[in-house]
Amino acid sequence: MTKQLGYRINLIAAALGKEPLDLKLTNLKLVNVYTSQIESVCLGIKDGRIASLDAASLSALHEMDCNGMFALPGFIDTHVHIDSTLLSPEQLATLIVPHGTTTLFADPMEIANVGGYAGMQALIQAAKGLPFNLWIEVSARVPTAPGLETTGGTLDLHDVRRILKWQQSVSLGELDPAKVLGLQQEYLAKIQSAHLRNKIANGHAAGLLPQDLTAYACAGLADDHECVDIQDALSRLRLGMAVLIREGSTERNLRNIIQGVVKENLDTRMLMFCTDDKHPDDILHEGHIDWMVNQAIQLGIAPITAIQMATWNAARHFRLDHEIGGLGTGRRADIILSENLNPIIPQKVFVGGKLVAENGHLIKAPKPAHYPGWLKQTIKVTRGKQADDFRIPVSGKQVTVRVIRIYPDQIINQAETAQLAIEHDAVTCNTDGDVIKLAVVERYGKNGNIGIAFVKGFGLQKGAIASSVSHDHHNIVIAGVNDADMALCVEEIENMQGGLVVAADGKVRARLALPIAGLMTQAPAQEVIQTLKELNSAARSLGCPLPAPFMTLSFISLPTVPELGLTDHGLVDVRQHALINPIVGVI
């Protein structure tokens, strides 16, 4: 894993004027995050790194006049799930890099649930040619609910320790409180393993009460990205936890927290930014970390302070300040050029000293990364392609069933009951009452499990919708009125080796193939955004009122979010962490 010394020697030699610089950026106003000052400099770059802030007198192979623009360090997204964009990393680059995001700290728990250790290796291999820095937050809980779900891969303590050794791993990924407060040694040992490598352990402290939060922090968890307001933030900061302010597609916490920071004039050193889950169309129309920085400035944070939050604060917290986070000598030349600091509009973006984006677009279209064949062949369905697979045989007139009551844009749900009619010795859906079937089909070819229950809130009047993205096990989840259409969805997803489907009347109405681990596609971002629109309108045409039906579908099977979850094992009472019968009684 030891890199060659060559680049370091060249860098020093160039700084001494013994070798020409690769590139000289003249006429710059440098935003110096170390001194919180702005200074006019001439930047020298060699072998992808900053060789000098005083390069005027040094010779260079290339030179660029920056016309007095501001130069700031590339932005850092401190917690993101790449998979939630449905895009492969190189396609995601076309969206985020033009916005000045040059580093992602990503928790690839989705690909880990599908492919385990080898899946993580494949991701790192594929990331080699990316026009941004990708570091891994090593997924701490794969699977999330051992014994209650079937996954393609697992990461045990030994695997996590091996991955923490990688230079591309930056921390232990988010760990849910239950495992810590439950004093489960495997997870405490994972935290310790990160510390022994001088790496941090990321937290995930959603909605914890004060005493539980204190105990959670005692475990050595360094931060939280689940704060929704300034009270949440303060309660973490005072314990010594950093706050990763999140602005995703549905979770939008920036305004509340920043307004509080401004009002109380708080120390911002422990504050940084993340997106967690932000969908491609939102990134396209709104922006990425740059948008958060500009929002913070508009809310009253000084531009240099907001920039520090998006760069140096993150690099220091994650202990990479010798590599990124500031335009200091020896650091990677990840640079944003902007004419103004309010708002910051990345006109030129350099990564590793190379100009990679200009005026909102990548200069070179990313070349498709290579993924191993096995990772594109992860859908192996043994049961679920026949209508009968979704039949719930019961003799009687009427049945009382448990129903998962969902709400738009929320991942939590409520447990309800409903009465359903029995026809031909099988339970039927009730479209008038919006009680339809929900199924999870095991897709790793391991046991052919199918979990079936009932759901309220999808509003489907006919047909079915399905996805191979279903947190965190990522089996195939299907919501449907009609068993045959449900089976058709599963068949189509197997044909595509992963993806999203809408079907009705025996026909596929819309589809998006996600062949990489059944989670991601290498298709162009714009095309994916367009196809998602088609999928959503197809679902709407079947009666679904949800703004983002496939996101709702992808979270509904979580066995860890109250009150109910559904896995391939069956219906899960989340609080009891146990399987329960979807059928309460029959008359």
Next chain:
Amino acid sequence: MTKQLGYRINLIAAALGKEPLDLKLTNLKLVNVYTSQIESVCLGIKDGRIASLDAASLSALHEMDCNGMFALPGFIDTHVHIDSTLLSPEQLATLIVPHGTTTLFADPMEIANVGGYAGMQALIQAAKGLPFNLWIEVSARVPTAPGLETTGGTLDLHDVRRILKWQQSVSLGELDPAKVLGLQQEYLAKIQSAHLRNKIANGHAAGLLPQDLTAYACAGLADDHECVDIQDALSRLRLGMAVLIREGSTERNLRNIIQGVVKENLDTRMLMFCTDDKHPDDILHEGHIDWMVNQAIQLGIAPITAIQMATWNAARHFRLDHEIGGLGTGRRADIILSENLNPIIPQKVFVGGKLVAENGHLIKAPKPAHYPGWLKQTIKVTRGKQADDFRIPVSGKQVTVRVIRIYPDQIINQAETAQLAIEHDAVTCNTDGDVIKLAVVERYGKNGNIGIAFVKGFGLQKGAIASSVSHDHHNIVIAGVNDADMALCVEEIENMQGGLVVAADGKVRARLALPIAGLMTQAPAQEVIQTLKELNSAARSLGCPLPAPFMTLSFISLPTVPELGLTDHGLVDVRQHALINPIVGVI
């Protein structure tokens, strides 16, 4: 190296109220370095760590009412050479811990030059029972001048990599610019090895010109402790190097730098404190890091900011903020209690949750640490115990010699020449002109080398003074008028297995034994301070006007500080990095 999880489990359980706390500190005003705020709290401690900031309702085995005192994190000395105090770590504890210093980041290059890897191991072993945290800055250059000096031990790249793996090692120790600017791969590889462990590499950028400083920073060196004024500090900070503000016995940089920080209202995040070389009597009479904090406050730094510099800033820079630097949950319970914040006077000091010092004194006298026998038997003199060993045979009337001109309290010197008379075919000293002999006797039993030259500035009218502390090789260095007394000093140092000696007229006038590696003693600090006084007055009685003759003696043989140095190999022209003849000509 993996620690048990027990303490972590107990900590979480105590925070949850499932186990009693070990100690509860009630009625406290907590200086919260994370939020820069002061809050009234009840601190809960379990297994040596902070379990809760809200412990009022938790049960505890012991409870202490702190009467509204301020609680602040223990202070951190970010760069210190323990050996320069002549005290063993446990004896040094009696001086520094009552002043609130609970963590030392120490570069034990002296013991490494004597004992190599095994010497470092012995130090870590001996440190186990200390009432403060000792982390190692792994010595980067042992020996300092390969080929120009004989040392007892060496640390090659392989050794350094092994030591960097230790949990007790925090960084790569200070690296002199020559090796970096000279592009010596061994040293660049050592820096890289630290980075690959997510540890930093400490700098030593004394008096570098701007371009050399830039190149030095390009090597990946994270900080500098040699800044003498605000211009020095600013020139490092803007490149992304932290500034370890130093206040030692002779190097006193705090006032200049802090006045500049206040004047320019600079960001203090990259500023922290160190002592480097501070002698026991100065620590006793003046204080340690607490003294620096109070000075900074007097000069206009806000108390909380000054405290952050002495604690959290240091912990973050050295990437130990999950362990120390703030009173956050999960961190070590290293706590200072003070009635006021201006000045801060440590009334009670806790280390690892134990009350170890009160009202300026350790509560329990430290028990002597165990050092292996071989480390107390490091003086093996094969030549240097006979007067003849110091005779410089020359035939003629008069000789022109090179002279090392020294100055009080400075480690640099100037090259001069002088005429000396020849008597009985040997060069004689000239006490009227204050030109006397300087010798370095190899003391590791390796080759019996003796280097002899001439020195001006010691003012000795008779006798000799000698020390086994002579940077960085730590052979025996002797300044003397009389060959017999010089030999007597060497004999006495061998008898003591290391130490300081003043001899005249064939008698030893004063002595201090330093049996641990010939560098340190386990005698009580007060006793050592007293003996040092006796040694200095004995030297004065021989005519020496220097305020600290033994410190001057310990630095004069450095082959790396201009203009001249003297090692067991002979007289060194530092700039040429070559041996030269002390005799210029004879008539």
